[in-house]
Amino acid sequence: MLSEYGASIWCDPYSWIPEAARLLRPGGRLVFLKNSVLVMLCSGDEEETAGERLVRDQFGLHRIEWPDDGAVEFHLPHGKWIDLLRAEGFEIERLIELQAPAGVQMHEYYKFVSGDWARRWPAEELWVARKRA
Numbered sequence: 001m002l003s004e005y006g007a008s009i010w011c012d013p014y015s016w017i018p019e020a021a022r023l024l025r026p027g028g029r030l031v032f033l034k035n036s037v038l039v040m041l042c043s044g045d046e047e048e049t050a051g052e053r054l055v056r057d058q059f060g061l062h063r064i065e066w067p068d069d070g071a072v073e074f075h076l077p078h079g080k081w082i083d084l085l086r087a088e089g090f091e092i093e094r095l096i097e098l099q100a101p102a103g104v105q106m107h108e109y110y111k112f113v114s115g116d117w118a119r120r121w122p123a124e125e126l127w128v129a130r131k132r133a
Helices: 013-023 037-041 078-087 115-120
Strands: 002-004 029-035 063-065 072-074 090-098 124-131
Touching (some): 013 078, 078 090, 078 124
Antiparallel strands (some): 029 124
């Protein structure tokens, strides 16, 4: 099962992870790509791009409502992701914090982070988990 910026940010993980566990067979793999925790902690409600300072609290991070367009996203700290995945019968195989390659600039679609920022800190993370037998 794969989620690339779908359920992994637009649905409450406390709803979609149990559903993924229900649908996957034992040994089935769950792979999801999402914004990194760090980029969310460095992105304020009014700022267009992530800055170099923490502007959100990590403890209590869950539901983020964007005031400019009313969108709602869901983001958990790593410890909460680990607890949730394990509670739903998953073994975590990998967590990959993606780094932008040299020379990449800000993309017109992904304006929330610059290429320079994403070379210094992970803007995205890829989780790989397998349902226990």
